[in-house]
Amino acid sequence: MFCVKYKRVICKFDKRYIIMRTKIFILLMVLFFGNFVWSQNRKREVIDYLKKEMKEKKIPGCQLVIIRSNTILLSEALGVATVPFSTPVKKNTLFSINSISKVFTSVAIMQLQEQNKLNINDHISNYIDSIPENWKRITIKQLMSHTSGLPDIEDDKGLISNKGQDSAWLKVKKIPLQSEVGEKFNYNATNYYILQRIIEKCSGTAFEKFVRKKQFDIVKMKQVYYGNSYDVIENKCPTYTYYCQDKISGEYVKGTKLRETYEEFPSKMITDAGAFTTAEEMAKWITGLQTGKLLDKNEDIGTIWEPVKLSNGSYDGFGGLLNAYALGWPVIIRTNHSAVASLGGGRAAFVIYPKDNLTIILFANLTGIFPEEIIEKIAGFYVPDIGK
Template sequence: MTGSSVYTIYDSPMKTSKTRQFYCGNIYFFLLPCLVLSTRIVQAQTSAAKVTGLLKAEMQTRHIPGLQLVVIRHRQIVLTQELGLASLEFKVPVSSGTLFSINSIAKVFTGTAVMQLEEQGKLKLDDPISCYLNDLPATWELVTIRQLLSHTSGLPDIEDDRTDGLVGNKGEGTAWEVVKTLPLTSRPGEKFNYIATNYLLAQRIIERLTGQPFENYIRMTQWKPAGLRKTVYGNSGDVTPQKSPTYTYYQLDRDKGERVPTKTLRQVNEIFPMSYRADAGVFSTATEMAHWLLALENGKLLKRRSIKTMWTPVGLNNGNYDGFDPPFNAYTLGWPVAVRKKHPAIAPIGGGRAVIINYPDDDLSVILFTNLSGCSPEVIAEKIAAVYLNSQ
């Protein structure tokens, strides 16, 4: 009904009772969507206020200098927030354009690239890597592409935990020759072992099949279709506009080969070799990664069946799953997984400072980037997700 027709129910005494009921019913159905929309706006404002309070409390407790947040609900961005400082030294506030180091989240681009090649018929996930690469030790030849991407290959690590560098303590060429002489850590498919060697080999396979440098292929087939303009590959020391330093309260104990907490805040200096970019080395914003995730879920990058394959946990030879600490107790093709009955999640985590948690069953995603390594962003992101899950 038009606005003038509605008003006539008050102006014309000649209308019958039945007609009055008809018009009143139309008013009801006109007002109902408005009431629903108003309720949703109030709920969104309430959720946003809760999230802001939660973030400020977590930043204070965990001493996080700055962060970006994006929440996606029903494939729409429903909340973006930027809090704190991108640079403590120069007191530069975080903006929507601040670039954060997302480290191992870069593996999601690799997994997606492999699935794109699978869709094109250029590879099969369960093919041995020896079908695509030469110059491999005989013990490596039966390892499959799926085992590389899920870190169940059993291969030795090309990185040295005790030096925070590459094995051989020299360059990439030396490290490659050294790692090939090392024994397998387990039979392929027997254990989960999170190592850089797996994604080094995945990058070589992608480059061989596409005939392109890895970075260029990712830019053209994923970043460009998703509208990513600021996201870059690089190192901590690269001069890039609006790039935040990464800070930490941890330092490497070379005797133990592990990071230990300290009371002194320092900058993290990370170098990601060119041949290891499938493993790490991306700087992005939470908003740009939200656009990438939406492009993925909306079918711009992969078909639905490929996404399902990419997000399906990879089991070990004995049928069990393995992964990081709970709740992320399994791993798939570039994505850690929380296998659980309520709110299962796929959650790539980068450098202990950045996380993307996607809840497929709940149509919810939380993207949280910080500039403090070791602040457990996945724990904070799960708390943020609970705000929305509890408001359903």
């Protein structure tokens, strides 16, 4: 009799347990499909917005990658890579990322500091010889943040000497400083020309070889190349522009005719610009940096992302959204949702919103589109008060 009652109690318990598990399962499925539908709707909204921007700005093609908590939420390739042949952009299409190359340099410097081969507060005279006396008190940090006051080794046409990089280096050393050291933000290539020399001296190897071994290989970033626009590289797309130089004023003005740009990146200045890669490959590098694969110390990421104050205590940067500059990284300083960014040639960019665990990468093949502004609008789909 006892056994029968006991079995009935067990049976009732089993039924309740099964019912409870079924309800939990149904709830989880509802949540799963709800999140799935929300994600798909959000993806559709983002793509629709980007297509609208492409149409308005006449962008031939682009790649977009969105990362949340080190996981890719969205990866899209839109439009055409080569206009004359209507070749579609694919996820393995290579884009010129120009000055985004500076972030590789920034991390390379910190890697060498972790190896005790340099310190960012060291004077550059510790590492390079034959420089003007008033250059000797400039620090590595001031090179990285463009607060050195150095004259520019380039002008609107390229190197300031038509006899090559070494000749340009000799010539720039004879030009007066643009400002006192630490006084102003002057974005120019001389800073990163010197950084390449310092990295190669301290590492004992060529810069490209160093970053491939210490960065690209570690994060399995296989599709990244240094070169020029005329180099023949598989899957590389051209860069286009509507701007042309006015023959009288020398200024660049926007026209109606689409042109293919010609870019040459000096070999001794690839710390400054000259890389080609894809948005998904860039995502590997960004995720690797944020998950501790590239720098041993978490505080070193904070160091390269910390906005640098000028000697009067203020900040300066590219202006507008990018109101400050760190060590190779433009910065968005604001009360909420501050961010760090990287820009290349007015067509490629990525923005990292650290507190929101959000990163957005946008590579396009049309210059002059202000990609950081498009990214900011896309970020608003995931963080509604992003700009407030």
